Amino acid sequence: MVIDLPFPWVTLLSATLIIALAYTIYGLTGFGSSITAVPLLTHFLPLRSVVPMMLIFDLGAGIVLGLRNRSAVARDELLRIIPFMVAGMLVGVTLLVRAPQRPLLVTLGCFILAYAAWNLAFRAPQRSISVAWAAPLALLGGLFTALFGTGGPIYVAYLARRLPDVRALRATISTLIFFSGLARLVLFTSVGLYKQPHVLQLALALLPVVMGGLYLGSHLSRKLPAHRIVQAVWGILIAGGTSLIWHNL
Template sequence: MLIELLLSQTQLTPLQLACLVPIVLWAYTIFGLTGFGSSIMAMPLLTQIVPLRTAVPMILFFDLVAGTLLGMRSRSHVHVGELRRLMPSVLVGMISGLALLMFAPERPLLLLLGLFVLLYPAWNLLFKRGFSELDPRLSVPFGVVGGMLTAMFGTGGPLYTIYLAGRLRDAAQLRATTSTLIVLTAFGRLILFAVAGLYANTAIFALAAMLMPCAIAGYFMGGWLHRRIAPDKVIRVVWAILISAGFGLIYRSALG
């Protein structure tokens, strides 16, 4: 009865809801494993079923819950120095992204992001061997562009991860620091979305209520996998996920 009531608010069929379940479960299994990737893995699939302006605010709720759970369990691994280095640039990017949200065309931005997210990790995965340290000054472009994409599409996580993977050798530290950054930006997005009036759509809350158990289950499944996969393999999983996400974004931009 409750599911039927919630479905009536979303205008989705039971089959469409059933298709959303594995998408959310998969996305947050990846989040539990790596500390990032939920939005960029889910968005290309979610937006085939629900509108972008519904999918992005809904995923934000899941990011807040999963990121908070991960932060509580792994806060000792967070690299505070890298967060302090990134956050000013991320905030500038998010403010700029809010301005662009109303005017910038979506397809070219997603295509550019998809190409970058595809090519950079493909190079790392196929041609580079071992850890290669990035210049800390790169926190500015990565933070600004990542913040802009976070505000507009919720897809800034790969850029934060690319930068942090070039600064942090330890896989647990990379996972904890990335997830903490995502939680911090999620609170910023929550304020931006509330100001923009996106949460006037009650379908967002109905969908979030139905799919939240899938997000939490995926998070714990990913955490279980993280404890059983060697750190060097986790880094390679990160690059492989980014390549998959890049293909997804290019596909979505091609479809318009």
């Protein structure tokens, strides 16, 4: 089947390379697809097209990789987070549909730089935090999840200080992110983001690139040192966040 897409070849080639990079990183590290791809893709495509397209890829990747260790999920933490996360998503979808794109992209660039700087600067052992942080962080995470697909680091910041068991942490995060993807799919469909011309066609055309990136990343993860991979991810995030702010200011 041939998919006819009305985009310049530079846009299609750039999108292909960006998606391949983002999902190779996902396969290597288990995170980082949207926070890597979204700031780069918005140089070539509208934010309102990029975010729903990335959601399709993330759901596909989640189905392929599966929800592992489901028995270890901390259900009490999910019950604290999900209601506030959904409330934040409602605000985020409203902003995504109605707010001007340029301020949103500057906000995304600042968020990415702050996230990268935090991870590079603070390496001290993390202490446990109160459940009172669940509501504000879940609201903020839901907001950034709906706006940019980048709320994952905020959920991790909370859960990593609540769940000392690594297996429980990974299972809870993967379940939460997969649920947030389903919730966003409902919200994006209800506000008509998937009615935009060529969003679904472009996602379908790039889906094999996603799967190829996942395979390559999983293969490389057994051969490359983990600390080098993480350093490369931070470098990409800093470059992407800086370019967003520069381009939109």
